[in-house]
Structures are given as C-alpha cells and as structure tokens.
Amino acid sequence: MRLLTHNMLSCNIKGVTNGFPLKLEADKWVTKEVDLNADFLRGIFPKIEWSALLAAARVLGFAELPEQADASMLSSDDFLRRFHHALLELHVEEGALVCPETGRKFPINKGIPNMLLHEDEV
Amino acid sequence: MSTLLQSYTPPSVSLRLRPRPSRCLRPLRFQVGRMGNSVVRAQAATEATEAATSEGLKKGIAEFYDESSGVWESVWGDHMHHGFYEPDTAASLSDHRPAQIRMIEEALSFAGVSDDPMKKPKTIVDVGCGIGGSSRYLAKKYGAQCRGITLSPVQAQRAQELAAAEGLADKVSFQVADALQQPFPDGEFDLVWSMESGEHMPDKMKFVSELARVAAPGATIIIVTWCHRDLSPSEDSLKPDEIALLNKICDAYYLPAWCSASDYVNIAKSLSLENIKTADWSDNVAPFWPAVIRSAFTWQGFTSLLRSGWKTIRGALVMPLMIEGYKKNLIKFAVITCTKPN
Numbered sequence: 077m078r079l080l081t082h083n084m085l086s087c088n089i090k091g092v093t094n095g096f097p098l099k100l101e102a103d104k105w106v107t108k109e110v111d112l113n114a115d116f117l118r119g120i121f122p123k124i125e126w127s128a129l130l131a132a133a134r135v136l137g138f139a140e141l142p143e144q145a146d147a148s149m150l151s152s153d154d155f156l157r158r159f160h161h162a163l164l165e166l167h168v169e170e171g172a173l174v175c176p177e178t179g180r181k182f183p184i185n186k187g188i189p190n191m192l193l194h195e196d197e198v
Numbered sequence: 199m200s201t202l203l204q205s206y207t208p209p210s211v212s213l214r215l216r217p218r219p220s221r222c223l224r225p226l227r228f229q230v231g232r233m234g235n236s237v238v239r240a241q242a243a244t245e246a247t248e249a250a251t252s253e254g255l256k257k258g259i260a261e262f263y264d265e266s267s268g269v270w271e272s273v274w275g276d277h278m279h280h281g282f283y284e285p286d287t288a289a290s291l292s293d294h295r296p297a298q299i300r301m302i303e304e305a306l307s308f309a310g311v312s313d314d315p316m317k318k319p320k321t322i323v324d325v326g327c328g329i330g331g332s333s334r335y336l337a338k339k340y341g342a343q344c345r346g347i348t349l350s351p352v353q354a355q356r357a358q359e360l361a362a363a364e365g366l367a368d369k370v371s372f373q374v375a376d377a378l379q380q381p382f383p384d385g386e387f388d389l390v391w392s393m394e395s396g397e398h399m400p401d402k403m404k405f406v407s408e409l410a411r412v413a414a415p416g417a418t419i420i421i422v423t424w425c426h427r428d429l430s431p432s433e434d435s436l437k438p439d440e441i442a443l444l445n446k447i448c449d450a451y452y453l454p455a456w457c458s459a460s461d462y463v464n465i466a467k468s469l470s471l472e473n474i475k476t477a478d479w480s481d482n483v484a485p486f487w488p489a490v491i492r493s494a495f496t497w498q499g500f501t502s503l504l505r506s507g508w509k510t511i512r513g514a515l516v517m518p519l520m521i522e523g524y525k526k527n528l529i530k531f532a533v534i535t536c537t538k539p540n
Contacts, residue, residue, distance in 0.1 A: 085381050086383045110367075123321070186355060187358060191381035
C-alpha cells in the first residue's frame with residue numbers, strides 16, 4: 077500500500093464522524109523506485125491531505141517532508157523529489173490502519189488493506 | 199437418515215413496480231438431483247443457511263471468487279465480464295477479449311465520458327473489481343489513478359500482481375472492501391465504475407448511495423449489471439416460474455437479489471442524480487453464455503473446472519439457466535449511467 081492510497085482511505089464504521097486519516101502502523105515496508113512525473117505530482121497535490129501524508133511518512137522513517145506545504149513549493153525539484161518519494165515509493169507490505177476515533181485496526185497483508193467491517197460495525 | 203436438505207414453501211414474494219427491489223427468497227430447495235449424495239447435500243444446506251445472513255453472503259461471494267478466479271483467468275483472461283457483440287452473431291473464444299474490451303468502451307461511450315485531457319477522469323473507483331481488468335484498462339486509457347475494491351483477498355492479490363507486471367503499480371491499487379461500505383471519503387472519484395458487480399449487492403439502494411457518495415461533484419457513475427425484466431404496469435411481481443428460475447441462479451452465483459433496470463433508474467432519481475440513462479444490451483451479450491459453456495467443454499476448461507472446487511463447478515452447472523433466463527426475456531443485461539450534480 078502506497079501512501080497515496082493511504083491518503084484516500086477512511087474508516088466507515090457506522091457512527092464514526094472522524095474516520096480520516098487512519099493512523100498507520102507498519103511492520104514491514106519497502107521502497108520501490110518509480111519514475112518521477114512532475115505533472116502528475118502537481119496535479120495530485122491539491123487532493124492530498126498533507127498532514128496525513130506527513131504523519132504516515134514519519135511512521136516509515138521518512139522525515140524529510142516539510143511540516144506545511146503549499147503549491148508554490150511544486151516548482152522546487154527538491155520538494156518534488158521528496159513528495160514523490162513519500163507518495164509513491166514507500167510501500168507498506170504488512171501492518172495496519174487504525175481508526176482515529178474507535179481504534180479499530182484494519183490489517184494490511186501483502187500490501188493490501190482489508191477494510192471489511194464486522195456485522196456490528198455496519 | 200433424515201435429509202439435511204430442507205424443502206419448504208417460500209413466503210410469496212411480491213415484487214413491486216415501485217423502486218423496491220425484489221429479494222431473492224432465502225435459499226430453499228437446492229436441486230442436487232442425480233448428483234445427490236449426503237455430503238453434497240450437507241454442504242449445500244450449510245451454504246444455504248450461511249448465505250442467508252449478510253456476513254454469510256459476503257463470505258460466500260469472497261470464497262466463490264477466491265476459488266473461481268484462477269479457472270476463469272486461465273480460460274478467459276483478466277476481464278471477468280460479458281463481451282459486447284453484434285446481435286445474432288455466434289462468437290468464438292478468440293473473439294472474447296476484444297468483445298470484453300468493447301463492453302468497456304461501449305459503457306464509457308454511452309455515459310459520455312470525455313477523452314479530452316482537461317475533462318477526462320483523473321481518479322476512478324472500480325467497485326467489484328475482480329482481478330482488476332477494468333481498473334488497469336481505465337488507468338491506462340485515461341492515465342488516471344484507479345482504486346479497485348473486492349471482497350476476495352485472492353482477487354485483490356492477483357489484481358495487484360497483474361498491475362505490477364504491466365507496470366501500472368503506481369497507478370492502480372486494490373483493497374479488500376465492501377461496496378456497501380466503501381472505505382473512501384465523500385466525493386473522491388471522477389468516475390465511479392461498477393461492471394457486473396451490482397448483482398451481488400443485497401441492498402440496491404445502499405449500493406447506489408455509496409456510488410453516489412464517493413462520486414465527486416460532476417462525476418460520472420456507470421453501472422453495468424444483470425437485471426430482471428421491467429414489470430408491466432399491470433403487474434405486481436414476476437411470475438412464479440420466473441421467480442423460481444432466478445432463485446436457482448441466485449444460489450449458485452451468490453446473488454442476493456434481483457431488481458429491474460427501472461428500479462435502478464428510480465433509485466438514482468431518488469438520490470437526485472442527474473442525466474440518468476439506461477439501455478438494454480441483452481441482445482449484445484446473448485452470444486456470451488453459449489461461448490462460456492463451450493469453453494467449459496474444451497480440455498483446458500474441463501480440467502480447470504475439475505481442479506477448482508464445488509462452488510465453481512456449481513456455477514458452471516447453472517450456466518444453461520442463464521441462457522434460459524435470457525431466452526425468456528426474464529434476465530436482462532442493462533447499463534445505467536448518471537452524473538453527480540455539481
């Protein structure tokens with residue numbers, strides 16, 4: 077699971093109002109190189125919840141993202157490289173996504189999050 | 199020894215003209231026929247009871263696809279949906295992949311999804327993604343990010359492998375999730391895609407509401423699904439023999455409920471979705487099931503089936519019932535598209 081995907085997932089347990097972002101717990105993660113596409117990064121930037129990306133990247137040991145980010149930074153190659161790395165090159169293989177409100181854990185196995193709810197959570 | 203197979207008279211089903219989808223009756227008679235032995239009947243009865251609950255249904259669907267995906271893929275490739283053909287043609291196995299691609303393109307065209315770089319979809323959700331055939335195709339076509347959801351962990355894994363093999367791992371990702379509780383925030387996607395997954399949804403209203411919820415303002419929603427025929431104004435429900443036929447199919451494919459295309463249209467209207475359109479593509483998919491049956495009788499198809507499990511075999515045995523359903527104009531293959539208001 078890349079952090080781009082993490083940035084799009086939320087907890088949908090019935091009654092939960094604050095299900096995003098999910099906290100990331102990572103037991104196993106890898107880096108997979110991907111070609112940098114500046115246009116893509118500039119296009120996706122407005123859709124990214126920055127604080128969620130920042131926190132998730134830190135869990136994976138990547139502390140090189142700025143605390144805050146705005147669109148003007150997209151002209152900096154250095155910023156694009158760091159953004160690209162956090163968003164697309166870090167893959168969580170095993171771990172969990174934790175609902176910020178209920179603490180419920182959604183497992184990540186072999187890179188795939190399992191977001192299925194139990195009967196009583198629906 | 200008492201038969202584990204319970205047969206009882208189902209409560210009468212009234213299928214309404216108004217947007218309330220008919221419910222498949224709780225699994226009743228399981229017609230094992232000559233294959234009957236107590237083990238088979240026991241398994242069928244257990245499955246029938248399990249499928250009666252929502253957890254059971256999801257588990258049944260997941261297991262069905264966990265078991266069947268490999269067989270399907272080896273005979274049919276990575277798309278798990280009907281091909282779109284010219285009516286009244288006989289199709290051979292080699293025609294099917296182009297026909298399956300054509301199905302995707304016809305659906306996009308019907309919905310009016312734009313190719314224009316400024317207007318084309320940038321984020322797509324594939325609801326009931328199978329092994330990701332549509333996800334990969336759409337991601338490639340539009341250069342978009344695509345998220346697929348499926349109940350089957352085996353399918354999600356396979357979908358991811360195929361994406362990596364095609365160099366699309368940075369564009370598509372797959373999650374195990376329930377279409378009735380999509381794990382995405384509101385308004386996330388420009389294109390919401392459901393290709394032949396609607397049949398599995400026990401609650402059509404919830405299904406379409408979730409599609410609408412995750413659609414961004416102005417997004418396009420495309421549903422391609424099996425339905426039963428529309429009821430005529432004088433009808434309150436399908437005929438008993440029609441209900442009986444649908445029930446037999448339901449059990450084998452883990453289909454909890456059938457509704458009509460009109461029901462979907464009415465649901466979309468009730469959710470204030472716009473530009474609602476529907477078409478009956480039954481004649482365009484008619485060559486499909488005979489071809490699937492023929493493929494099961496090829497050496498590869500047959501041996502694959504034997505290597506798969508009971509659920510897959512049962513699915514295969516029920517295929518002639520699909521043809522019967524189409525011939526009787528009871529089963530319809532429908533496309534329903536709409537847009538989320540801005």
